[in-house]
Amino acid sequence: MGLAVLSLCYLIGSVTFIVGLKMLSHPRTARRGNLVAAAGMGIAIVGTIFLYQTEDGTRLHNYGWIFSGLIIGGIIGTVLARKVKMTAMPEMVSLFNGMGGLCAALISVNEFEHLTHADPLLFVAAALFSGQNLLLHVFIILAGLVIGSISFSGSMIALGKLAGKIGVWRFQGQQVLNISVLVITLLLAVGLLTQDAFFNGWVFGLIMLLALVYGILFVMPIGGADMPVVISVLNSCTGIAAACGGFLYDNQVMLTGGILVGSAGAILTVLMCKAMNRSLKNVLLGSFGGVKSGQAAQAQQSYKEITVSDAAVVLAYAKKVMIVPGYGLAVAQAQHTCHELEKLLEERGVEVKYAIHPVAGRMPGHMNVLLAEADVPYEKLLEMEQANSEFETTDAVLVLGANDVVNPAAKEDPGSPIYGMPVLEVEKAGTIIVNKRSMKPGYAGIENMLFYRPKTAMLFGDAKQTLQQLIQAIKEL
Amino acid sequence: MGSLLQFLHDHLEMAYIVVLSVFLGVEVISRVPSVLHTPLMSGANAIHGVVIIGAIIVMGQASPDNYFALIIGFLAVIVGTLNVVGGFVVTDRMLDMFRTRKKKTDLQENRNG
Numbered sequence: 001m002g003l004a005v006l007s008l009c010y011l012i013g014s015v016t017f018i019v020g021l022k023m024l025s026h027p028r029t030a031r032r033g034n035l036v037a038a039a040g041m042g043i044a045i046v047g048t049i050f051l052y053q054t055e056d057g058t059r060l061h062n063y064g065w066i067f068s069g070l071i072i073g074g075i076i077g078t079v080l081a082r083k084v085k086m087t088a089m090p091e092m093v094s095l096f097n098g099m100g101g102l103c104a105a106l107i108s109v110n111e112f113e114h115l116t117h118a119d120p121l122l123f124v125a126a127a128l129f130s131g132q133n134l135l136l137h138v139f140i141i142l143a144g145l146v147i148g149s150i151s152f153s154g155s156m157i158a159l160g161k162l163a164g165k166i167g168v169w170r171f172q173g174q175q176v177l178n179i180s181v182l183v184i185t186l187l188l189a190v191g192l193l194t195q196d197a198f199f200n201g202w203v204f205g206l207i208m209l210l211a212l213v214y215g216i217l218f219v220m221p222i223g224g225a226d227m228p229v230v231i232s233v234l235n236s237c238t239g240i241a242a243a244c245g246g247f248l249y250d251n252q253v254m255l256t257g258g259i260l261v262g263s264a265g266a267i268l269t270v271l272m273c274k275a276m277n278r279s280l281k282n283v284l285l286g287s288f289g290g291v292k293s294g295q296a297a298q299a300q301q302s303y304k305e306i307t308v309s310d311a312a313v314v315l316a317y318a319k320k321v322m323i324v325p326g327y328g329l330a331v332a333q334a335q336h337t338c339h340e341l342e343k344l345l346e347e348r349g350v351e352v353k354y355a356i357h358p359v360a361g362r363m364p365g366h367m368n369v370l371l372a373e374a375d376v377p378y379e380k381l382l383e384m385e386q387a388n389s390e391f392e393t394t395d396a397v398l399v400l401g402a403n404d405v406v407n408p409a410a411k412e413d414p415g416s417p418i419y420g421m422p423v424l425e426v427e428k429a430g431t432i433i434v435n436k437r438s439m440k441p442g443y444a445g446i447e448n449m450l451f452y453r454p455k456t457a458m459l460f461g462d463a464k465q466t467l468q469q470l471i472q473a474i475k476e477l
Numbered sequence: 478m479g480s481l482l483q484f485l486h487d488h489l490e491m492a493y494i495v496v497l498s499v500f501l502g503v504e505v506i507s508r509v510p511s512v513l514h515t516p517l518m519s520g521a522n523a524i525h526g527v528v529i530i531g532a533i534i535v536m537g538q539a540s541p542d543n544y545f546a547l548i549i550g551f552l553a554v555i556v557g558t559l560n561v562v563g564g565f566v567v568t569d570r571m572l573d574m575f576r577t578r579k580k581k582t583d584l585q586e587n588r589n590g
Contacts, residue, residue, distance in 0.1 A: 024520045025509040031572035038565040048530045060537025073558025081566035093519045100560040106553035107531045238525045245531035257527035263502030364514035372574035
């Protein structure tokens, strides 16, 4: 009876994951979808705790440990999730993803320990599994270990990079080293499976260590705008690691949940790459910033600088202003100040709208979340196509820390690495004011010829401070 | 090869689940507006936290005097819960902002209409 109810719990869990994911992909139903999936997860977890039993009918014990683990994890998770700033969302996603990967790896460690400490060793193991199945059992344990460990260490490095604590680290022969580490890890795993050293804990530990190192090496050379793609890849990996757990325990809800996320993550990765017109291979090999485009060489042209007070005049006396928010705005957490400027201009009778590139911000769709946080009205946010049709009638564009998404090279220079990427055609507007901290190229590492155009004026400084100064200057007009 | 086939045969249902889930995952996600990429990634992130079930099983089966297993299992339960709870809460927070924005629009539409 108990087991039948548990099966039902798992079925419900699987269905809610599918329905939840489906609902999450539509703006109107997304929030409910999240809650549906969460409810299903709750049912599956509670069911497992109270109804799970092994084939010989033993139930779970160590309830004290289980509940304290749940409570501690729950409290930490809730506090972190509630406290995190909206701008730090990619870090948070990365952290939680890493925790999932670590969980999968730890399960593998425990299962392996369980196998090796079965006493007398092979006798019990053989009684549990026929020889061949034992092999596959260990194979799944190893798969969970390797994928989970890579996902964990990779996510932690991604977290450090997103938080600005770790830079891009590239050197000659990096790819060779990475591939070697991965190959050695896999060879050791195969060795563990096929040799008599089957139950060698040291080899197992070494495999875990190498997988962790590989995760670090894999993410180290990747930076900037490519990070969301990496997070999505790692997300997908953790899904597969979870599915390994599903095989391990013949557990359908882990299997469906893991595989769903694994395949959804893969598709999401592809969609993101498409939005940036990048191939996944390029992202993962980190060759984007490394290659200097032909334009970089001839970039020693002159650009025009504009003072805050001049910029204030341009904006305040325009009829229509379009704000293009980018990474710089997100980093400076200037979304509230930006909204203030927008309100101020509106009060003066200026029509203000936002042009949002699909990959603006730190993650696709992140900019919408940020501006929503600052209470920017929904109808002011224009998607790329709509914005592009309105730039011609726009007097002034204010670019806030966006770089690659406004680079005309994507349309005009077939030699550019971002050629073909859909961009915001800001150069169609009357005046373009670009706020950046310096003339340093953006994440793609390519020069932006927009900055050297006669209609463009550069307004240097941190996005938040510059916006505050602009607001002050407009008030004084 | 033989063992692989045998395994497949023994776990045929699992294999079906895997294959169907892959198609389902692809189908469910393939037409998402980019506006939702971040919350969707975060929501999917919470769902793979289902790995917590494995952690609970492993913890619940460890013998009470096997401290290695208990500690590793305990850690697994904690980080798994972090993944699940944190993932769902943070996604809800993000989507909440979409909702408030939507509500305002709806209100305005009502007023206009």
